[in-house]
Amino acid sequence: MVSVHPSQRPRISAPLAPLFLALLALITIPAAHACANCGGKGKAGWLARELAPKASALFPAAPITAYTLDIAETTLSPAGRSVPALTINGTVPGPTLRFRVGDVARIVVRNRLAADEASLHWHGLLLPNLEDGVPHLNTPPIPAGTERTFEFLLTHAGTYWYHSHTGLQKQRGVYGSIVVEPAPGSPPRADLPRIDRDHVVVLSDWTNEDPDAIMRSLLRGSDWFAIRKNTAQSLLGAYRSGHLRDFLKRERARMLPMDLSDVAYDAFLLNGQPVSRLPARPGETIRLRVINAAGSTYFYLSSAAGPLTIIAADGMDVAPIKQNRLLIGMAETYDVLVTIPLSPAAAAWEIRATTQDNSGHASLLLGDPAAPAQPAPVPGPLAIYNMDAALSVILAQHDETGDITDAAALAAEVDRPLPPYVRLRSPTPTTLPAAAPRRSVTLKLTGDMTRYLWSLDDRTMDEESTIAVKKGEVLRLVLVNNTMMHHPMHLHGHFFWLLIPDAGDPAYAPLKHTVDVPPMSRRTIEFLASEDRDWLFHCHLLYHMMAGMARVVSYSEPPSSSTSTSTAVQAPNLGEHAKPHTYAWLDVTLQSHLSTGHGTVQTGRDNLNLSWETGWARVDDTGFEIDATYSRYFNPRWTAFAGLRAANLTATRRSVIAGATYRLPYLVDFTTTLQSNGDARFSLAKNLPLTARLGLQLHVEYDTALRFASTVTLAYTVSKTISFVASHDGDYGLGAGVAVRF
Numbered sequence: 001m002v003s004v005h006p007s008q009r010p011r012i013s014a015p016l017a018p019l020f021l022a023l024l025a026l027i028t029i030p031a032a033h034a035c036a037n038c039g040g041k042g043k044a045g046w047l048a049r050e051l052a053p054k055a056s057a058l059f060p061a062a063p064i065t066a067y068t069l070d071i072a073e074t075t076l077s078p079a080g081r082s083v084p085a086l087t088i089n090g091t092v093p094g095p096t097l098r099f100r101v102g103d104v105a106r107i108v109v110r111n112r113l114a115a116d117e118a119s120l121h122w123h124g125l126l127l128p129n130l131e132d133g134v135p136h137l138n139t140p141p142i143p144a145g146t147e148r149t150f151e152f153l154l155t156h157a158g159t160y161w162y163h164s165h166t167g168l169q170k171q172r173g174v175y176g177s178i179v180v181e182p183a184p185g186s187p188p189r190a191d192l193p194r195i196d197r198d199h200v201v202v203l204s205d206w207t208n209e210d211p212d213a214i215m216r217s218l219l220r221g222s223d224w225f226a227i228r229k230n231t232a233q234s235l236l237g238a239y240r241s242g243h244l245r246d247f248l249k250r251e252r253a254r255m256l257p258m259d260l261s262d263v264a265y266d267a268f269l270l271n272g273q274p275v276s277r278l279p280a281r282p283g284e285t286i287r288l289r290v291i292n293a294a295g296s297t298y299f300y301l302s303s304a305a306g307p308l309t310i311i312a313a314d315g316m317d318v319a320p321i322k323q324n325r326l327l328i329g330m331a332e333t334y335d336v337l338v339t340i341p342l343s344p345a346a347a348a349w350e351i352r353a354t355t356q357d358n359s360g361h362a363s364l365l366l367g368d369p370a371a372p373a374q375p376a377p378v379p380g381p382l383a384i385y386n387m388d389a390a391l392s393v394i395l396a397q398h399d400e401t402g403d404i405t406d407a408a409a410l411a412a413e414v415d416r417p418l419p420p421y422v423r424l425r426s427p428t429p430t431t432l433p434a435a436a437p438r439r440s441v442t443l444k445l446t447g448d449m450t451r452y453l454w455s456l457d458d459r460t461m462d463e464e465s466t467i468a469v470k471k472g473e474v475l476r477l478v479l480v481n482n483t484m485m486h487h488p489m490h491l492h493g494h495f496f497w498l499l500i501p502d503a504g505d506p507a508y509a510p511l512k513h514t515v516d517v518p519p520m521s522r523r524t525i526e527f528l529a530s531e532d533r534d535w536l537f538h539c540h541l542l543y544h545m546m547a548g549m550a551r552v553v554s555y556s557e558p559p560s561s562s563t564s565t566s567t568a569v570q571a572p573n574l575g576e577h578a579k580p581h582t583y584a585w586l587d588v589t590l591q592s593h594l595s596t597g598h599g600t601v602q603t604g605r606d607n608l609n610l611s612w613e614t615g616w617a618r619v620d621d622t623g624f625e626i627d628a629t630y631s632r633y634f635n636p637r638w639t640a641f642a643g644l645r646a647a648n649l650t651a652t653r654r655s656v657i658a659g660a661t662y663r664l665p666y667l668v669d670f671t672t673t674l675q676s677n678g679d680a681r682f683s684l685a686k687n688l689p690l691t692a693r694l695g696l697q698l699h700v701e702y703d704t705a706l707r708f709a710s711t712v713t714l715a716y717t718v719s720k721t722i723s724f725v726a727s728h729d730g731d732y733g734l735g736a737g738v739a740v741r742f
Helices: 017-036 040-050 211-219 224-229 235-240 244-252 387-398 406-412 542-546
Strands: 064-076 083-088 097-100 104-111 121-123 147-153 158-163 175-181 197-206 267-270 275-279 285-292 299-303 308-313 316-323 325-328 333-339 348-355 361-367 438-448 453-456 466-470 474-481 487-491 496-499 514-517 522-528 534-539 550-556 582-591 594-603 606-615 623-635 638-647 654-664 668-675 680-689 694-703 707-717 722-729 733-741
Touching: 064 097, 097 104, 158 285, 158 333, 175 197, 175 285, 197 348, 211 224, 211 542, 211 582, 235 244, 267 348, 299 308, 299 333, 316 406, 325 333, 466 474, 474 487, 474 514, 487 522, 514 522, 534 542, 582 722
Parallel strands: 064 104, 097 175, 197 285, 267 361, 275 361, 438 474, 466 550
Antiparallel strands: 064 083, 104 147, 121 158, 158 175, 197 267, 285 333, 299 325, 299 348, 308 316, 308 333, 348 361, 438 453, 474 522, 487 514, 487 534, 496 522, 534 550, 582 594, 582 733, 594 606, 606 623, 623 638, 638 654, 654 668, 668 680, 680 694, 694 707, 707 722, 722 733
8 A cells, every 4th residue: 555645735646547548558459459360360261171071971871960059148046046147958057968979960059149159169079170169269159140060970988068168158057968878789898787877967166146257356366255165264264273383384485375266156056956866766876977067166076875986087988996085177077886775765865066165065866856865975174274284185195006996995085085096097908109209298387366367387378379299299298286276187189198106007097188187286198199280278177267277289290200399380370268358447445534546457467557545634635646557467476567656745746657566475565666756665565364354454665755654454354345444554544444346
C-alpha cells in the first residue's frame, strides 16, 4: 500500500486514463494483429483434407455405426440452483457411444449454440489427425448453427470418452463416454471371471459459477476457493495441528501451500447425479468402466463390497490387480470388477468417488435399490500442513516393487495412495521396435499458484509451442514436476509406454494416454512416433491447460540418415490454445480515514495496473497518489514495472517511475521504485494468514522524499467479493471500512 504524507497539499494532478489506455493498446494491438494472421495455414489445410476420402470410403466393407450429437445450452440444477449449462442431446453427461473394433464411426456434431464455436475431441482413440477434434490445431471448429461429420475406423477396444476442446465448455457439461467392444468373434480374456453386467461410470465436478469467473478468480490470486473447502492454511491452523514449524519452513523456502484442487465445487456427479443406483443380485460380478471427466478434481474410488479388481487402464488391458482405494486423475479411465457379496442379501453396496481434497463425493449404489446402503471406506483427514507426510507417500512408492502379491499390496496400501502404476502390467508384450532411433527430452512442469501461470520449462504455450518429433523415432519424455500440485498429462493421438523404476519387466510396461505426475516427483514415458502432423500434449487440469501448460507434438520430416539431428517443423496453427487470455479486475477499500484501490488488466505475463491511495483524516486537504504502470512477470520471484506517478505529495507532481519486486524468504515482497526526479522508494510487504479468513497485511517503506511510512491492516474475508478491514496508517491513523472486489 502506498503511503501519503499529509503535510504536502498541492492540488491533484490530471487523470491518468489516457496513459492507461495507451498502455492497454501496447498489449492488445500486437495480440490482435497476431490473431488476425493465426488462421490461414490451418484453414487451407483443413479444406484440402476435408475433400479427401473419409473412413467410410477407405473401408467400404466396414459396418458404419452412426450417432448425431447436438451441443446446446439449457438450464440445469444438479447442485440445487438452476444455472446455465451446456448439454449433449439434452443431458450431462452426453450419451454413451458404443462401437466394436472394425466399425467405422460416423458422428454428426451439430452446434446449436447461439454464437459460440464448439468442438469434440475423441479422447484416447487412435484416429486420423483431421478427426482428433482440437479446433484450429488439427480440426476445423464448428461455428454456431453449423455441423461437422466425423468419420474414423475403430482399431482398438476399451473405455474412452469425448469432450469439448473449446474454451471452458467441458466444465459446463460438454462430455460423454465411449465404449469400444472387441471385434465379433474375439475370444474372452482367460484371466477374468464371468462378467454379469457392464456399466459406465462418468465422474465429474459441477460448479454453479461461470467457469470464466472461476478462471478470473484463479488468475487474480484469490484464496476464496481454499476458504470454501476448509483447506486454506493459516498461522493458527498450523499451531493447532502441531505443524507450526512446517508452516514457517515452507514460507522460509518461498513455497506456496500445497493445494490438491484449485476450485471449490458445488457438487460432484456420477453419471450426472450425486447418487446413482444400479440394481444387482448377490454374487454378480460387475464391470465398471470408470471415467474421470472432471475439470480439476482427482477422485479416490473405493467399494463397500471389498477391494477393486483393476483389469484395464486408459482403455488398455492390464493383468488383474486388487486395490483398496484407487486414485484416478482427470482424463484417466479404469475398468474395475466388483462382486456383490452374498450377505446380507438385501443391501446396496456403495462405490464411492471421494475428492482428493475431501471436499465432497459422489456415489453409485449396487444391489437392492430399496435396501439400506452399506458405506464404502473413506480417506482419512487431510494433513494440509505436513508436507513431509504428503511427500513420504511419493517417496514410499519409489521404494515399491511391482512383483508383490495382491495380499501384500493391500496390506501395505496407505490411506491416500498414488495411482497403482508400479503394479500395472500389460498381459502381452509391449516392446518398442529395437531398431528405431531413440531420443530423450526432459520437460519440467512449472507454475505459480499466486500468479496462476502454468507452463512447461517455465514457458507457456504461447511462448514455446512445440515438441519436435521425427516419424519413426522413439521419444522418451521425462516429466519432472517442480510444483506442489498433481498434473495429469495427456498425449493426443498416441499411446505411450509408462516406465516405472522397479516395476518389473519393461517388456510388459502398460500403455496409457494420460499419466499423473505427483508433486516434487517425475514420470518417464516413451512413445513411438508413428503418426504425422500436430498433436496436443497438455495438463488435463482444465484451468492449467488454459493458463499455458501445453505443447504440440509436431512431426518433422523423417531423418535422411541415422546421424541427422534436424527437428525443424513448421509452426502449427494453435488457435485459442496459444493465446494468453485477458482478464480484468478491481480491488477497492473504503475506510473512515483513507481509500485505496488497484485495477488490473492481465494478459499472460503482462499487466496494466492502476493503483491509488487517498487519505482525508487529520489533514486540511486530501493527500493523493496514483500510479499507472505496465508490469512484466518473469517468475515467482521477479516482476518488473514502469509507468507514471501523479501525486500532490511533493513539488514534483508527475514523474516517470520504474522498478522491480523481488520475493524474499518467508514470502516477503521487496519493491524498489526509482523516480525520474531522482527520488527513490524501498518497501517491504507481507501478507500473513492468521486464520483461514483473517489476514494481517504489513507494509513498511522508506521514501527519499517522504521518509518512513508504514501500514498495518487486518482483513476478514466475508465472501468472494467482500471483506471487512481495519488499518492503522502512519500518516492517517486508525480507521475501518470495507474492501470490495470486482
